[in-house]
Amino acid sequence: MYHRFGETKYPSTNITVEQLESHLTYLKDEKFKFILAKDLLFPENLTSKTISITIDDAYLSFYEVGLPIFETYNTPVTLFLNTENIGVNNYMTWSQLNDALNRGVDIQNHTHSHSSLPKLSAEEIKEEIEKSQSIIKKNLNITPHLFAYPFGEASASVQEIIAQYFDAAFGQHSGAFSIDQRYYIPRFPLNENYSSIERIRDASKALPFDNISLLPQDSFLNPPTRKFVLEVPGGVKGINCYIRDFKGSFEKEIKTFDKQILIELSRLPVSGRLRFNCTKVDNAIQWFGYQYLIN
Ligand SMILES: [Zn+2]
Numbered sequence: 001m002y003h004r005f006g007e008t009k010y011p012s013t014n015i016t017v018e019q020l021e022s023h024l025t026y027l028k029d030e031k032f033k034f035i036l037a038k039d040l041l042f043p044e045n046l047t048s049k050t051i052s053i054t055i056d057d058a059y060l061s062f063y064e065v066g067l068p069i070f071e072t073y074n075t076p077v078t079l080f081l082n083t084e085n086i087g088v089n090n091y092m093t094w095s096q097l098n099d100a101l102n103r104g105v106d107i108q109n110h111t112h113s114h115s116s117l118p119k120l121s122a123e124e125i126k127e128e129i130e131k132s133q134s135i136i137k138k139n140l141n142i143t144p145h146l147f148a149y150p151f152g153e154a155s156a157s158v159q160e161i162i163a164q165y166f167d168a169a170f171g172q173h174s175g176a177f178s179i180d181q182r183y184y185i186p187r188f189p190l191n192e193n194y195s196s197i198e199r200i201r202d203a204s205k206a207l208p209f210d211n212i213s214l215l216p217q218d219s220f221l222n223p224p225t226r227k228f229v230l231e232v233p234g235g236v237k238g239i240n241c242y243i244r245d246f247k248g249s250f251e252k253e254i255k256t257f258d259k260q261i262l263i264e265l266s267r268l269p270v271s272g273r274l275r276f277n278c279t280k281v282d283n284a285i286q287w288f289g290y291q292y293l294i295n
């Protein structure tokens with residue numbers, strides 16, 4: 001997933017033209033098949049070399065810089081749109097969005113106000129969705145059926161509400177696509193600091209674990225905990241987990257069983273995002289990611 005293009009003032013959400021071209025050149029050379037995010041939902045479309053590119057927030061630099069590059073490389077893209085900012089400085093306008101739609105960009109929903117959803121009431125979340133859906137319908141004459149959580153932040157109850165409106169929803173934690181995570185699908189964030197060819201290679205080749213799960217299952221932790229359980233029906237041998245929050249990476253104590261890893265962090269996670277990246281590397285790379293929001 002990308003946000004901004006060629007806007008080097010914002011390195012944590014930007015990708016440079018050279019970096020984007022190097023990513024697309026690599027993926028084309030490696031013969032990856034590009035599909036729209038909505039086509040990920042059909043297993044017959046997936047191979048170990050399928051990839052889907054998404055863009056969040058509809059910055060003007062997507063339209064002016066990113067889109068022409070994606071067209072040059074003939075790669076379909078999905079854009080997740082937060083409607084309140086459309087037409088505001090540095091964001092696309094409705095006529096640019098209509099043009100992008102006509103040029104094959106698939107446009108989906110990213111709320112109205114781009115608020116973090118876990119702290120909103122059910123009524124407020126429904127209003128975010130219904131308002132943005134009706135604005136998109138009015139201006140683009142389409143009805144999005146996919147969703148991306150602002151900041152990748154969700155909770156179990158947010159996911160339940162989103163499931164009433166959409167066919168699937170995306171976070172912004174790293175990990176290989178698996179339909180098992182239909183309402184919290186991982187995406188590899190790519191920005192100036194995380195965009196080396198090694199990262200593209202590992203991300204693009206990553207495969208999911210079968211039926212893996214991390215407990216607690218609710219991605220909103222209130223209160224925080226130090227104890228987690230990774231359940232891996234296929235066996236835990238060779239799996240390594242890297243865990244970090246805003247304060248840095250964690251020291252942890254681990255107890256390993258055949259199909260379970262018990263993890264106890266050396267300190268409580270701080271308020272904000274807590275990320276798990278669990279990988280197993282042999283002939284292939286299997287990659288499971290999860291993001292908690294700590295109250
Ligand atoms: Zn966003």
